[in-house]
Amino acid sequence: MSDSMRLKTHYISLAHGNGGRYMRELIEQLFAHYLANPLLNTQTDAVSLSLNGSDIAFTTDGFTVNPLEFPGGTIGSLAIHGTVNDLAVSGATPKYLSLNAFIEEGLAIEQLERIIKSMAEAAQQSGVAIVTGDTKVVPKGECAGVFFATSGIGIKEKNINLGLDQIHTGDQILVSGSVGDHGTAVMLAREQFGLKGSLQSDADSVYPLTKTLLELPGLRFMRDPTRGGLASVCYEISQAINQEVHLFEHKIPLHKQVESVCEILGYDPLYLACEGRVVAIVAQQNAQQALSQWRQLSTGKDAQIIGEIRKGSAHVVLETELGGERILQELEDDPLPRIC
């Protein structure tokens, strides 16, 4: 068997980028297979490095979004928030970013300027500086307007030990705000479905949310649910700890507009992207404290305790309002609008 036969498919499909099973297999079986080293852990948002006695967190992320501008953000602000958030949920204070821009021939400079301006605002608000960068222009048709890649460095306090391996039975699961807003807002902005709404993306820095929890003794793990949504983060947790992630449907904050769009198109909001939320796992005795700390922040005012870690098989079980249950499986293909 040739090495590339490890993957079941022969070609890259869009599903290999959706944050679900295909993407995980691609990363594990191709990238991590060849690039493995003691520091590379594909399950963390940022790697921790020790340099001259300081602990730093280092991460990188790529950004493609259609349309380039959407209610609540642009690909520029997204490129800042994405990397800042990966550093923040690993327990670090984001500091310095690098930027790569791949620009398509024909993009209006005026639009690019708006995008870079929103990038600058996001960087300023997040307290980070872009300290190095590079630009490339590619022929028309080779990228959709502009793609960005940012890498970031953050400073970690000593004695912060967060990770999936810290999670115990009985720990509580918190989410900092409503889920699926970004995915829905971008979908509406595409105008593909003829649906309109005033919904804003939740794209934002989560650093204030993560910072306030870092002092809390029972903080176990944080993650920002992006592609694949809340359900995918919970799935990953259930697999890593081999226990049940039990969620209460009526506790999960959801915008009415997100609910309606999902109902029309047949999507499950729990799998839609967020860009400014945090899922935190906190020891039972500290959960209320964590919740009230979050609720004091403007980005955490809708925070909720949405579930708990239970003894049981490695599933995400959603307890519905009716008292029934359903399982949240790993995301397969990207959802398609339904017909009937």
Next chain:
Amino acid sequence: MPDNVLSSSTDAKTCLQRVNTLMASPAAKALLDPDSKKGSRRFKIMNVCGGHERSISMSGIRNALHPSIELIPGPGCPVCICPEEDIYQAIQLALNEDIILLAFGDMLRVPVNTSKKTIRTLQQAHAAGADIRAIASPLEARQIALQNPHRAVVFFVAGFETTTAPVAGLIAEFIPDNLSFLLAARLTWPAVAMLLESDIPGFDALIAPGHVATIMGGNEWQFAINQFQIPTAIAGFTPESLLTAFYSVLRQQLEQRLFLDNCYPQLVTQQGNISAQAQLKQTMNIVDANWRGIGIIPQSGFALKAAYDQHNARLLFDDYEQQARRHRGAMPAGCDCAKVVLGKLYPYECKLYGRTCKPDEPVGPCMVSDEGACRIWWVHGAPRNKTKA
């Protein structure tokens, strides 16, 4: 129409409680276990809409309901019964002609019964270079045809009345010269009538589809009461509406007072959407039609009227019509999708379910579409709950 037995504004929990209380009543016990013997039968309610099945699965109604109620997904997925020969034709057209082929997203992943080395889905044809585009609204078809005036655009339409009506509206209003239709659209009620006419329908009560009734009118489902004496209620897509409908059909049965109940009064009227019906009538004939794996169901399909011959892809590209495939082209070997569609088997009772047939590599169409019972059950974790069906 008699009043609803539960108001549609009652919340889901209350609705659930009332269904379960009614189910625990002596009258219900007598209905299901007339001889007070062990192993009493269950009250079987069939839905015929993928949207209903999704809502049932997502809200966890099945395992919150009284165990004597069985909810059976019936023929409610147009993708699942779209004839294999039509999908084959669409793939060949897209591969061999300089056309833009449009289809609803679900259709792109449905495999035809050819060897695994060949191109078996529209998605694979797209990867091989064919210009195939998934659309979400029929209006996009007109837009794409207008944007590409020098190319032929073929819209492959599978769907029930709800999808077909907007297509009829598009045709009736205005269609560019370069836009044609490969029509594989179906009506829902004839499949239900066929089940009811058979010796073993397999269900005690019927939940009629709310969206279809919105277009075609509630009256279309009156036949279930009049001809077959099956308690029937039209439901919407919220747990409340569905539970209200379950309560209604159960009570109809217990009181032997049958009437077509409308539990989706927000949208459904007896007459339906008159102008949509007129557009359907203006543009389409109702014909006998093949359902994949099931066969011909009389008067169950839509076909373009002769006035639109120049927009009928079946006539424009008649070289690609392969009636011979109809015999080869039922369900794939070993796949029980046809029985699942007819409510004769639960998804997990198919030998392939969850083994060789999963959403990422579907064998049968019911595992492809979000309206298909197999996919719905798999995605919402029925493997774990299969004993609770």
